[in-house]
Amino acid sequence: MAPVTSWSSSTAAGMILAFLLVGTTLGLAAAQAPFTYIVQVAVDYPFYDIQPSPGPPGTCGGSSYGENATACEARCNATAVCVGFVHRSPVNCCFIKSRLLFPRLGADTTSYVKAPLGYTYTVQNATDYPGYDFRPLPLAGPTFFPPLCGDIGVSESAAACEIRCNAVDSCAGFVHYPFTNCCFLKFALPPANQKSDVTVNSYVKTAYLGYSVEFGLDYFGFPITVPGAPTSPACTFPPVGQAASDIPSAIAENLNACVARCDSTPACLAIAHYAVPNCCILWSTVAAPDPKPGAVYLSRRVGEQFRLEAIKTRQK
Structure with a gap:
């Protein structure tokens, strides 16, 4: 061989x-x-x-x-x-x-x-997309990488950053700082923040995947119960067609962990997250919108597949 x-x-x-x-x-x-x-x-x-x-x-x-x-x-x-x-x-x-x-x-x-894995990117010079970074999960053992890029970024070239974004089906793009060589992968792209200098560039996947973001809004629908996930009695949300006694508790975890859980759950269509009291809901079906102060609603963009087989669509 x-x-x-x-x-x-x-x-x-x-x-x-x-x-x-x-x-x-x-x-x-x-x-x-x-x-x-x-x-x-x-x-x-x-x-x-x-x-x-x-x-x-x-x-x-x-x-x-x-x-x-x-x-x-x-x-x-x-x-x-x-x-x-x-x-x-x-x-x-x-x-x-x-x-x-x-x-x-x-x-x-x-x-x-x-x-390479075949995605194309639109390059936006002097543009940043704040927030919605893939954050490293806490693990025992060696530290993530040096603090040059903070506790979220990775020190690598734009080409290496692109390859890692290609390898994650829910990566919508990435932000790269050429002078410090710092890369930040994004699972959603909020409104862009134009910069007056060229210290940062953004790379957006053509017809990008990732998530769309809506603030102060949730949707009625059917949540996904994840066996073994940490739950919180502090927040419960009634799915359509279920009695109050059948309402499952939301998952107790932060937004980034909630996105990672949706990524790894085949039927997950969208998530709703409440920063206070730190509640995550995975939705398999959604219906009418439901205004909720403090909620962040992220839905998979058109074309996103729910299973890892989505990677098969890439050019080889």
Whole structure:
């Protein structure tokens, strides 16, 4: 089997590259057969593991395969929804990924990002879209990335940022600061904030996916009950056609976690979130609008698929 086809970060930059994603080496190019991969040394992507096919079990948990990077690449190549994989060479563990969202330091891990994935972007110079960032979820272990880009952004080139947005079906676009090389992925695009300088540029997916945002508004409909999700008796909302005794409690989590939960729930059409008292509702069906002060309503945009198979629509 052919070795992994890739761009790789240089080891000459020393320990700095253990903290920063590859920058100028990540230009998009035509995919080589069967795919081209970008190699990110000492980078891990937690969550979104899938097991698309039978294989030797790994020693790193139920979602891992026990195989080398070449075999892991072949498995990702054969899986339409695979956007990349993570490999731990000391223990020979392979993790196939359906999304690449929260890069973290990983001393014994190497990430392989499938590229390119075929979206096009409209570039808006001197434009920012504040808020609605994919925030890293709290995890034990190494810190996210250096504070250069705050606790939300990732230090990487615009090309690398684009590849990660391509790999997330609900990413609507991203904001990039070229002088500090900071990337912010967005799950929704509120009204743009025009800047008087060129310190920031926005990249909007053509016919972008992500979510539409409405403030002070919720909708009547049928909520999705998620087994095991943290609930809150502080807020309950009556779905259409149900008695008060059948009203489920809303999920107790912040807006970003609510979006992530909708992303991973196949039937989720939209979400409503109330910052006070921090309540999340997943909707499978919506009807008439229901004005609610303090509510933020996010609906998947036209063309968004509810399952990870949406990735199959991308050009390869």
